[in-house]
Amino acid sequence: MSPVPRYRRLAVILRKAIDAGEYPPGSRLPSEKTSTQTYGVARETASKAMDALAADGLARHGSRRGLARPARGCWRP
Structure with a gap:
């Protein structure tokens, strides 16, 4: 078993x-x-x-619509 948690993988x-x-x-x-x-x-x-991707600024949470990639230059964490 990998020491890296599944969510990280x-x-x-x-x-x-x-x-x-x-x-x-x-x-x-x-x-x-x-x-x-x-x-x-x-x-x-x-x-x-998904939370990890959002924390890294690669995605953002939408209201009831899941995660989206921010449009270029429009959002930064």
Whole structure:
């Protein structure tokens, strides 16, 4: 078992997808439900991963709409 928590591993996967341009600025990241199905993690794990991305300034929480990539130059943590 890896010493790195699952939510951190998921955050790394999503960060790589962001860096690769799969989620350009202004787009939505996968929902918690989609992440649980795609990556086989618990909803809490997906939620923590999304929170980690938001804390790093790579995404922002919307009202009831999940996480979105901030538009270029429009938002900074």
